[in-house]
Amino acid sequence: xxxxxxxxxxxxxxxxxxxxxxxxxxxxxxxxxxxxDRSFLWFCWAMVALSAxxxxxxxxxxxxxxxxxxxxxxxxxxxxxGAWTSFRALESGGKASIVISLISLYPLxxxxxxxxxxxxxxxxxQMTGALVALAAAILLSLEGPPKAKA
Numbered sequence: 001x002x003x004x005x006x007x008x009x010x011x012x013x014x015x016x017x018x019x020x021x022x023x024x025x026x027x028x029x030x031x032x033x034x035x036x037d038r039s040f041l042w043f044c045w046a047m048v049a050l051s052a053x054x055x056x057x058x059x060x061x062x063x064x065x066x067x068x069x070x071x072x073x074x075x076x077x078x079x080x081x082g083a084w085t086s087f088r089a090l091e092s093g094g095k096a097s098i099v100i101s102l103i104s105l106y107p108l109x110x111x112x113x114x115x116x117x118x119x120x121x122x123x124x125x126q127m128t129g130a131l132v133a134l135a136a137a138i139l140l141s142l143e144g145p146p147k148a149k150a
Contacts, residue, residue, distance in 0.1 A: 020104070024096050024099075024100030024104075025096060027039065027086060027087060027090055027096070027100075028090045028096035028099075028100075030042070030087075031087055031090040031091040035091065036084070036087035036088045036090065036091035036092075037087075039087045039091075040083065040084045040087045043083055043087070044080070047080075082103070082106070086099065086100070086103050089103070098140050098141065101136075101137075101140050102137055102140055102141060105133055105134075105136070105137045107133075108130055108133055108134060108137075111126075111130055
């Protein structure tokens, strides 16, 4: 049962990776044609529609502790602000291949906060992975030498 549960979460994680990978391209395509603000508003409408679908298929438990509600609202607001700033970065001339790669390293901040605030510990291998990801972020943000014109 435990092994089966692992495969379920892994499947969802891979699906999220694929969906977010495609999202980066669609965000760049939209901000090439309309403002980041309008792109973000359409993004929000899509989230409202998806929320309605989830609500239709689930049976939410409304009697939640205040801290759960506050954390959920904060998570949604921070997610929305992150999406809006990613649209702004793309509209401002950022290349999708660089912007999306950089913002996709947000788990490094999550790891840092989990260690500092939640008392989680990293193994040596996990720490090495975080450092390699940080090095990747630095390398991705560097502009290469200008190409010679033919």
